[in-house]
Amino acid sequence: MKARLTFSVNDLAETRFAVSPMWEVVTGCRVLNAAAVADPHRGWADQVRPRLAAAGLDHGWLADMIPPVGHLPDFLNPAPATASPDLSDELAAIEATDPEQVRRDLDRLATERDGRLSSRLRSLHRTPRAYLPRIVTEIETYWQLAMAPYWARIRSVLEADVFHRGRQVAEQGTAQALNELHHTVRWAGGGLHLVQRHCAITRIETGAGLLLVPSVFAWPRVLTRSAGSEPPQLAYPARGIGTLWERRPHERVEALAAVIGRSRALILVELDSPTSTTELAQRSGLSAAGVSQHLTALRAAGLTSTHRAGRSVLYARTGLADALLTAQA
Structure with missing residues (x-):
C-alpha cells in the first residue's frame, strides 16, 4: 500500500518530535x-x-485489543501534548477519549476479525466510558511489570534519536531528516510518501503538522496514527535498537568502586537487567541482607529504582547509574 501525506509550509512548521x-x-x-x-x-x-502471565495480563484488555499484526486502536495513542509527556498525562487523555473514537477503533478491529469481537470488547463498544478506567488501570499495571524497570534505558535511546534528528534538521534540513527515518518513508514533491502495507494516512482526514515518534518496539515497521483533527503521528524505529539490550561495558567500575565501594559497584554492574534481591545475592556472592542494605543506599543516591512485580520487587539501574558506569570519550 502506498500513501502520500501532502505538506504546506504551515505543516512543515508544525512538524515536531516527541x-x-x-x-x-x-x-x-x-x-x-x-x-x-x-x-x-x-x-x-x-x-x-x-x-504478565502471573498478573493475568496475558489475557487482559491490551492482549485483546492489540493484535500481532493489523490495526492498532488509535485511542491508545493520543497525540503527545509535549516533547516528553508523562505516562499519567497520556492515560488521562485515554480515559477522556470520545466514545465514538473508541467505537470506530473497535469497528475496525471487528472488520479485521471477520466481524467478531470478544464479549469484553463488545461491552467496551456499548459503554466506553464505563470501561476506559479499567483499561487505564491495566496499563498502569503493565507499565510497572514490563516497562518501568527498563524505562531509563529505553528513554535514553529514544532521546538520543530525537537529538540526532534535531541536529540533522538543523544541519541538513527537514527533507533529509524525513528521508532517513526509514526505508519506507520518502520526501518528494512537497509530500511524504509512505510505502508500507500498514500505513493509510492522508492530509484530508488529519490535522495540521506531523508528529514524529521514535520507538524501540515499532521495529522493523513504521506505524501511523490519524484521528480526527489531531496531527498525524508516525512512529518509526529509533536508532540504536540493536544495542538496546546488550550487556554494556563498564570501564569505570574500578574508579566508581573507589568512591562507593566494591560491593555497591558490583551490584550496579549486575543490574544490567532488572533483578530481585535474591537473584542479586546469588549472582554477586553477597548475603541477601547485605544486598538489601546496599540497594537501600544506592536508591537513596538516585542510582537504582524499585518496581513491584506481584509479590516480588525488582531493582533497576537509573540513567544516572548508567552514566557513572559507562566511560565517556
Missing part, C-alpha cells in the same frame, strides 16, 4: 502478543512474559 510512553506500551504489547519474538527483543520478552 517521546511517548504509550507508543512503547502499545508496540511492546504487539511484540509480546506475537507467536515468536525475534531479536533484538527476545531477552526482554522472556523476562516480561512470566510477570
